[in-house]
Amino acid sequence: MRDPQRVKVTTIGLDADDTLWHNEQFFRITQERFATLLADFAEKDHLEERLLAAERRNLGHYGFGVKGFVLSMIETAIEVTEDRVPARIIRELISAGQDMLAHPINLLPHARETVTSLAADFRVLLITKGDLLDQERKLAQSGLGDFFDGVEIVSHKTPETYSEIFSRHGQGAENAMMVGNSLRSDVIPALTAGSWGIYIPHELTWALEHAEAPTTHPRYRSFPHLGDLPYFCRNKTSCD
Known part of the structure; x- marks a missing residue:
C-alpha cells in the first residue's frame, strides 16, 4: 500500500469566502x-x-x-x-x-500571491458554496478568475462532491488537496474523499461550520495563513 503522504498532489481546490476574501x-x-x-x-x-x-x-x-x-x-x-x-x-x-x-470584495492577506504561485505548478480550482450569481460576482471582482483552471459553485460540500470534482478536473481525490477555513465543509469531507485537507482558520466562522479538527489524520494540516501553502507544497515530499 502506498503511503498517502507521498502521493503526488496535482490538483488544489481553494474555498472562496473567508479563505480568499472577507465574507x-x-x-x-x-x-x-x-x-x-x-x-x-x-x-x-x-x-x-x-x-x-x-x-x-x-x-x-x-x-x-x-x-x-x-x-x-x-x-x-x-x-x-x-x-x-x-x-x-x-x-x-x-x-x-x-x-x-453589492459589497466590494476585499482579498485576505496572501490570497493573490498564493493563488498566482500555485497556478504556476498545479491545476487550481475554486470550490465554493453559495448563491451562483453572488459568487460569480465576487470572483469577477476579486481579479483572481484567470488563475483558476475550473470553478465549481456547489450546493453542499460532501465527500462525493469532492470525489466527483477532483476526478473530473484532475487525477482523482488521492492526488488532490482542498484548502479552506471551514473544518466541516472544506477539510473533513475532503479527507473522507481521500484528499489532503488544509485548514486556514479565519477569525470569524459561522456557527454551523464549526467542527472538531481531525488532528490525527495523516493528510490534515493547519496553517495560520495562505502564505504558508506554496512553501508546504514545494518542500514536502507529499507534494513533490
Missing part, C-alpha cells in the same frame, strides 16, 4: 443591524438563537448565501413579533441583504 464579517454587521431593528421585541441573545435555528432549518430550502440569510431573518422577525413585524423592518432587512450583495 462572514458582512453577515455579522447585518446581524447587528437585525438585532437593533428588533430590539423592542426580543433580546439580542434570543434573536441570535432564533436566527441560527431558522438558518439551520432553512438550509435545505434556500441553500447557503445572502438570500437564504435574509429570508431567515424575515422569518425570525415574523416569529418573534408574533406576526406583527412592521413593514418598515422587513423593508430594511431586504435593503441590508441588497447591501451585502
